[in-house]
Amino acid sequence: MNNFEFYNPTKIIFGQGSISKIKKLIPKKSRVLMLYGGGSIKKNGVYLQVADALRKHELFEFGGIESNPDYSTLMKAVKLVKKNKIDFLLAVGGGSVIDGTKFVAVASRYQGEDPWDILSQGLGKSIKKALPIGVVLTLPATGSEMNRNSVISNRKKDLKLSFGSEKVFPKFSILDPKVTYSLPQDQIRNGLVDAYVHILEQYLTYPVGAVVQDRQAEALLMTIHEIAPKALQTDPPDYDARANYMWVCSNALNHLIGVGVPQDWATHGIGHSLTALYGLAHAESLAVVLPWLLWYKREQKQEKLLQYGYRILDQKMQKYSERIDRTIEALSSFFHSLGMPTTLTSYGLDPDKVAEEVQANLAKQDFNRGEHRDISAEDAAAILRLSR
Amino acid sequence: MNNFEFYNPTKIIFGQGSISKIKKLIPKKSRVLMLYGGGSIKKNGVYLQVADALRKHELFEFGGIESNPDYSTLMKAVKLVKKNKIDFLLAVGGGSVIDGTKFVAVASRYQGEDPWDILSQGLGKSIKKALPIGVVLTLPATGSEMNRNSVISNRKKDLKLSFGSEKVFPKFSILDPKVTYSLPQDQIRNGLVDAYVHILEQYLTYPVGAVVQDRQAEALLMTIHEIAPKALQTDPPDYDARANYMWVCSNALNHLIGVGVPQDWATHGIGHSLTALYGLAHAESLAVVLPWLLWYKREQKQEKLLQYGYRILDQKMQKYSERIDRTIEALSSFFHSLGMPTTLTSYGLDPDKVAEEVQANLAKQDFNRGEHRDISAEDAAAILRLSR
Numbered sequence: 001m002n003n004f005e006f007y008n009p010t011k012i013i014f015g016q017g018s019i020s021k022i023k024k025l026i027p028k029k030s031r032v033l034m035l036y037g038g039g040s041i042k043k044n045g046v047y048l049q050v051a052d053a054l055r056k057h058e059l060f061e062f063g064g065i066e067s068n069p070d071y072s073t074l075m076k077a078v079k080l081v082k083k084n085k086i087d088f089l090l091a092v093g094g095g096s097v098i099d100g101t102k103f104v105a106v107a108s109r110y111q112g113e114d115p116w117d118i119l120s121q122g123l124g125k126s127i128k129k130a131l132p133i134g135v136v137l138t139l140p141a142t143g144s145e146m147n148r149n150s151v152i153s154n155r156k157k158d159l160k161l162s163f164g165s166e167k168v169f170p171k172f173s174i175l176d177p178k179v180t181y182s183l184p185q186d187q188i189r190n191g192l193v194d195a196y197v198h199i200l201e202q203y204l205t206y207p208v209g210a211v212v213q214d215r216q217a218e219a220l221l222m223t224i225h226e227i228a229p230k231a232l233q234t235d236p237p238d239y240d241a242r243a244n245y246m247w248v249c250s251n252a253l254n255h256l257i258g259v260g261v262p263q264d265w266a267t268h269g270i271g272h273s274l275t276a277l278y279g280l281a282h283a284e285s286l287a288v289v290l291p292w293l294l295w296y297k298r299e300q301k302q303e304k305l306l307q308y309g310y311r312i313l314d315q316k317m318q319k320y321s322e323r324i325d326r327t328i329e330a331l332s333s334f335f336h337s338l339g340m341p342t343t344l345t346s347y348g349l350d351p352d353k354v355a356e357e358v359q360a361n362l363a364k365q366d367f368n369r370g371e372h373r374d375i376s377a378e379d380a381a382a383i384l385r386l387s388r
Numbered sequence: 389m390n391n392f393e394f395y396n397p398t399k400i401i402f403g404q405g406s407i408s409k410i411k412k413l414i415p416k417k418s419r420v421l422m423l424y425g426g427g428s429i430k431k432n433g434v435y436l437q438v439a440d441a442l443r444k445h446e447l448f449e450f451g452g453i454e455s456n457p458d459y460s461t462l463m464k465a466v467k468l469v470k471k472n473k474i475d476f477l478l479a480v481g482g483g484s485v486i487d488g489t490k491f492v493a494v495a496s497r498y499q500g501e502d503p504w505d506i507l508s509q510g511l512g513k514s515i516k517k518a519l520p521i522g523v524v525l526t527l528p529a530t531g532s533e534m535n536r537n538s539v540i541s542n543r544k545k546d547l548k549l550s551f552g553s554e555k556v557f558p559k560f561s562i563l564d565p566k567v568t569y570s571l572p573q574d575q576i577r578n579g580l581v582d583a584y585v586h587i588l589e590q591y592l593t594y595p596v597g598a599v600v601q602d603r604q605a606e607a608l609l610m611t612i613h614e615i616a617p618k619a620l621q622t623d624p625p626d627y628d629a630r631a632n633y634m635w636v637c638s639n640a641l642n643h644l645i646g647v648g649v650p651q652d653w654a655t656h657g658i659g660h661s662l663t664a665l666y667g668l669a670h671a672e673s674l675a676v677v678l679p680w681l682l683w684y685k686r687e688q689k690q691e692k693l694l695q696y697g698y699r700i701l702d703q704k705m706q707k708y709s710e711r712i713d714r715t716i717e718a719l720s721s722f723f724h725s726l727g728m729p730t731t732l733t734s735y736g737l738d739p740d741k742v743a744e745e746v747q748a749n750l751a752k753q754d755f756n757r758g759e760h761r762d763i764s765a766e767d768a769a770a771i772l773r774l775s776r
Contacts, residue, residue: 001565001631003403008396014648015391177389209628211614212635215607223599240597243389247600247648256644260402260635 001210004259010146011172014247016239018176019046019136022090023053025172026134030088033081034061035101037093044182046138050092060084065093068153068160068275068282069100071116074107078115081108081131089131091170094139095151095194095282102150102168105130119152124163135173139183140246141191141283143198143253145173153276158361160272175250177242188232189338190283192245195252196224197286201265202258204294204304205371210261214307217257221312223248228338266369267293270380273361278349287340288347291332292386296379298324300372344387351388355381389598392647398534399560402635404627406564407437407524410478411444413560414522418476419446421469423489425453425481432570434526438480448472453481456541456548456663456670457488459504462495466503469496469519477519479558482527483539483582483670490538490556493518507540512551523561527571528634529579529671531586531641533561541664546749548660563638565630576620577726578671580633583640584612585674589653590646592682592692593759598649602695605645609700611636616726654757655681658768661749666737675728676735679720680774684767686712688760732775739776743769 013021026032032054041047051059062077080086081104091101107115109129117123137145144150148169151162180188203217223244230241251257270293271285280288298305302324309315309327313334317323332342344351362377369375375383401409414420420442429435439447450465468474469492479489495503497517505511523533532538536557539550568576591605611632618629639645658681659673668676686693690712697703697715701722705711720730732739750765757763763771 001403001628001635003406005399005401007399010395012392012394012647014394015389018391209631211611211628211632212608212639215611215614216604216639219603219607220600223603226599226603240389240599243648244597244599247389251600251604259400260631 001213001260002208002262006255006259007166008146008169008254008256010170012146012175012250013172014175015243016176016178018174019049020053022050022134022136022174023056026054026057026088026090028057031058031084031086032060032088032090033077033084033086034059034090034092035065035077035097035104036061036063036091037065037067037097039063040182041092041138044138044179046092046136046179050090050136060086065097065100067096068151069096069103071152071154072156074100074103074152075115077104078107087131088134090134090136092136092138094137095142095144098135098137098144098170099142099150099152101133102144103152105133105168106165116154118163119161120159122163124165127165127167130165130167133168133170135170137173137175137246138179139187139191140175140180140249141194143195143250145170145175146250146254148255149253151272155276158276159365160276161365175246177239177246180242180246181237185232185234186339188245189340190281191249192224192228192231192338193283193287193335193340195249196221197267197283197290198252199257200290201267202261202263204301204308205262205264206301207303207307208261213257213259213261218311220248220252220257225312225334232338262371264369264371266375266380269362269367269369270358270383273358273380274354277357277361278347278354280347283340284347287335287342288344288387289383291328291342292383293375294328294331295386296383297370297375298328342387344384351385355384358384389601389648390596390650394643394647395554396534396557396642396644398558400534400563400638401560402563403631404564404566406562407434408441410438410522410524410562411441414442414445414476414478416445419472419474420448420476420478421465421472421474422447422449422478422480423453423465423485423492424449424451424479425455425485427451428570429480429526432526432567434480434524434567438478438524448474453485453488455484456539457484457491459540459542460544462488462491462540463503465492466495475519476522478522478524480524480526482525483530483532486523486525486532486558487530487538487540489521490532491540493521493556494553504542507549507551508547510551512553515553515555518553518555521556521558523558524567525561525563525634526567527575527579528563528568528637529582531583531638533558533563534638534642536643537641539660543664546664547753548664549753561638563634565627565634568630568634569625573620573622574727576633577728578669579637580612580616580619580726581671581675581723581728583637584609585655585671585678586640587645588678588696589655590649590651592689592696593650593652594689595691595695596649601645601647601649606699608636608640608645613700613722620726650759652757652759654763654768657750657755657757658746658771661746661768662742665745665749666735666742668735671728672735675723675730676732676775677771679716679730680771681763682716682719683774684771685758685763686716730775732772739773743772746772
């Protein structure tokens with residue numbers, strides 16, 4: 001097991017009927033900015049629940065944070081924060097709203113010239129100040145409600161970059177499974193795939209004797225296999241399946257399964273480019289990369305692929321190379337069973353053209369991922385050419 | 389899944405060579421009291437590592453905290469804290485030292501008459517103030533290094549009681565697996581059994597559809613089965629096995645697997661009496677209770693017993709009642725394989741006499757445990773009569 005640090009001070013308040021508790025969680029005299037997305041919270045009642053709970057607080061709002069939140073949108077929120085002397089940020093939404101709020105929290109207190117530098121120059125570790133953040137989660141997927149990470153897009157530069165800082169752990173996150181009842185099925189599908197890939201990014205590398213972390217990661221994978229069909233059910237939705245869906249997403253990326261082990265994250269890096277260039281949803285972008293990346297890296301990842309296949313996908317045939325083939329196929333089949341395509345061609349994209357354009361995009365970022373830091377922009381192109 | 393809150397702000401610093409990091413973790417101007425036990429840390433080099441790291445801090449010490457830390461001992465430490473205006477407590481030891489330090493942290497700031505009331509009157513929730521605590525863990529077992537719990541003995545009153553408070557989460561805990569190299573084998577055995585029983589107290593109850601928590605608990609159980617033989621190996625010790633042993637103990641009781649599910653804790657309650665009355669080590673006391681409690685409660689616990697047997701102990705025969713029998717036997721066999729007895733008679737104790745005395749002891753505490761709060765002092769006696 002590798003040496004590690006683990007720290008996660010976010011308080012989780014979980015369960016139906018929890019939203020009203022924000023009134024006690026946010027200090028009374030705070031000037032609160034509520035940040036949200038496209039307005040679905042006004043249709044499903046969450047906006048009203050929040051506004052009602054905070055009717056005695058000084059409450060401002062900033063709506064319109066898009067999927068893959070954009071730098072320019074968020075800088076408008078920063079302006080609002082400064083103008084109104086906001087001292088508490090409440091993110092009401094999914095990963096995009098929470099990630100965006102994390103950026104607003106640090107950008108509002110940033111002393112340098114341009115807050116984009118935090119992302120482009122990797123300044124996360126040096127962040128000293130951030131506004132406190134609370135979260136009401138509406139779309140379980142990214143785990144942002146219980147971690148220190150944020151991914152921000154810059155459409156002008158065709159970039160999607162991330163930063164991490166202890167200062168942006170939410171102080172609290174409210175997870176009420178009933179808020180998922182109004183989600184369309186494809187968003188639940190995306191959330192399940194996103195969480196699943198988060199787990200594999202931290203698990204499918206090479207063994208370092210970290211039995212606890214391996215078993216914990218496998219526990220979450222088994223959970224997703226077990227609950228996915230019921231979680232996708234919409235008429236009527238199943239409370240426990242939605243609760244497990246919500247909680248597994250947080251646990252997939254709350255740092256616990258990733259400590260003391262190597263991590264990959266190449267699928268995410270390549271996926272971010274696909275989103276930036278072609279507008280694929282985050283989870284869609286992951287699903288068209290991961291199986292092919294595993295195929296491309298099957299030699300280096302063989303021990304963990306065998307363990308994954310044996311323990312999670314019931315692949316137990318004698319011949320190892322065959323078992324690896326079947327394991328990668330079984331992963332793709334699982335995604336298909338959720339209604340998630342695994343090829344670029346399913347989206348009408350030409351893998352050769354995409355490979356070329358993504359390679360150029362990644363080259364701009366000095367792309368260098370994978371558990372051995374040996375997946376370059378060229379490798380990304382080779383992987384994408386397989387996605388057909 | 390039941391509604392829940394999860395909160396655990398303890399920072400874990402894990403791995404060989406980590407102890408020296410305390411110098412940066414404890415504020416420079418602190419007046420630090422280092423608390424420890426019987427002096428083993430002076431033999432195995434940990435005392436010197438701590439003293440060396442803190443040579444620029446104002447450092448005081450309080451040694452001699454016994455196993456099952458006693459109220460009267462700890463009140464001497466409280467005196468020392470007040471006299472020397474200590475403002476940071478550093479626990480260097482196992483569960484007893486850490487639990488004792490948690491009590492010192494709140495007793496030193498307690499405004500009432502007698503800090504024992506915190507335990508006897510269940511005042512944990514109302515604690516407002518406590519000294520900050522850091523931990524250097526030397527004996528993995530109780531999970532106290534990463535939770536809000538503390539168990540304190542009062543030998544004058546023949547009592548062993550617990551309290552919990554957010555205020556006593558350690559600010560940090562240093563987990564260096566190499567400090568376990570000097571442990572005698574029976575202490576490692578005790579640690580493994582203690583962690584295993586912690587998991588079962590939170591898992592072997594009744595199903596509430598909490599798939600994530602069930603799978604996470606099972607992950608930790610599987611880890612213990614997998615690593616126990618190697619973790620017990622002393623010549624030479626195996627680093628990864630010790631690292632997993634250390635980390636699984638923290639994860640067994642850091643609140644994560646216990647949120648949103650019913651919990652039992654009757655085995656612990658009965659075990660505490662056995663320790664108070666007959667001096668059995670904590671883990672020994674648990675192992676002579678648990679199998680018999682499961683036998684006694686096999687009807688109420690049947691669904692989870694079947695799940696546990698099937699997933700962890702490979703008990704897959706068709707007939708359910710037989711499967712439950714074999715599951716409880718397999719649990720006892722696992723404890724035996726670690727060298728841990730599971731009957732009172734193994735310690736030369738008469739189960740009938742013990743049953744009577746423990747019943748009287750528990751009656752004093754209004755004993756009322758189990759996931760249905762239906763295990764009374766009488767039930768405890770009935771369970772202990774089976775332990776032969």
